[in-house]
């Protein structure tokens with residue numbers, strides 16, 4: 186079976202600063218892959234490139250076998266199939282929770298209001314926020330906002346979800362409720378690529394962990410192997426720093 | 434002192450001139466409302482043109498930038514003269530058919546469209562790019578992103594400066610008397626000329642102030658409220 190997502194030789198620079206320096210990565214359907222690496226190693230940039238929020242300079246990105254970078258690609262269609270959740274939630278502050286979740290199904294998929302609400306309702310009920318559907322984002326806690334952001338992406342029924350440090354902006358006591366949702370999604374078979382600083386979470390949830398260093402995937406493998414017996418000295422050094430900072 | 438009082442504050446003359454001045458001032462008010470609506474639309478068009486992405490849209494961008502610079506550089510009085518006296522003489526439809534009132538609306542829209550376009554642009558640019566990223570990542574086109582995500586937030590933020598420009602617009606409606614629109618200033622002028630006394634102007638001044646001061650207070654109130662909100666949000 187061919188991979189759901191396939192990156193080969195992806196390069197990306199900002200000005201003269203190379204950020205991605207030849208990334209090769211494959212994700213099978215239902216696979217959960219965690220992306221770890223130091224701050225500035227290019228995790229967010231990689232996710233943004235897969236979602237075509239940033240154009241890439243070289244290489245190819247394929248989703249379901251079809252090239253999704255370069256000329257002639259329908260970016261809006263691609264983005265409907267790939268959901269992304271950001272560190273800073275990025276909910277639309279001038280819209281109610283329900284409108285946040287139904288906007289894209291209605292305006293990008295052309296669904297009727299009733300259909301979009303019917304799709305949003307079980308999602309919001311699942312995260313326990315259907316009662317807050319008329320509230321505006323600034324009335325929600327950070328954890329609630331991030332759960333709405335996840336559900337907003339899910340409402341497009343994407344084939345692939347990209348999560349960019351979805352708990353980094355949260356108070357410690359709110360982290361668990363967000364990770365719980367991600368765990369459930371993984372259990373249901375959602376294909377996910379997750380950039381995270383939460384090493385114990387990565388160890389717990391990932392089928393595979395990729396260590397990104399200075400714009401390259403230096404090492405990848407099952408979490409047990411990466412976390413207990415890293416092959417590359419730089420991976421080992423990174424994990425030592427993480428342990429010293431008390432995050433594993 | 435008495436001479437000054439008599440020249441400006443002859444209450445009998447103010448009372449006598451007021452009905453005519455008020456009738457003229459009604460024209461100022463409708464002119465203000467009609468021109469404001471036109472300005473809101475025209476300025477939005479300019480601001481959107483100016484923000485168009487891509488190389489193909491470069492001529493439109495340059496047009497918008499050139500337009501905005503040009504009309505912000507011209508005194509409103511000059512534009513009113515040019516439009517009011519110049520345009521009808523070209524014989525070009527639809528200008529040759531327009532009433533003075535309509536020409537005044539055109540002139541004010543041309544001038545204030547440039548100012549308000551810049552206000553819109555500041556508002557659009559103040560919306561954080563992550564909002565655009567979130568919207569595009571959900572598969573919304575750039576047009577729909579502008580319409581549903583960016584513009585509503587931008588407009589909310591620029592309401593106070595928008596009101597400021599409208600106070601200016603409202604005052605400048607007094608300029609269109611020079612092309613013969615029978616607005617308040619024109620009527621006050623005619624009355625003053627016949628009596629060699631400026632009191633009718635004072636009556637008109639009071640009319641303007643009664644409208645603009647509450648508007649200015651309201652604008653300040655909105656600005657303060659916004660500031661408090663920003664502070665509260667951290």
Ligand SMILES: Nc1ncnc2c1ncn2[C@@H]1O[C@H](COP(=O)(O)OP(=O)(O)OP(=O)(O)O)[C@@H](O)[C@H]1O
Nearest residue numbers: 199200204222223224225226227228229230231350
């Ligand atoms: N829009 C941009 N313009 C210029 N440089 C950028 C831009 N976005 C990211 N960079 C740079 O690219 C590098 C990688 O950034 P990126 O955000 O992908 O790292 P990261 O691995 O996600 O880091 P963190 O763990 O802090 O989120 C950094 O050096 C950053 O300064």
Ligand SMILES: [Mg+2]
Nearest residue numbers: 228229230350
């Ligand atoms: Mg990042």
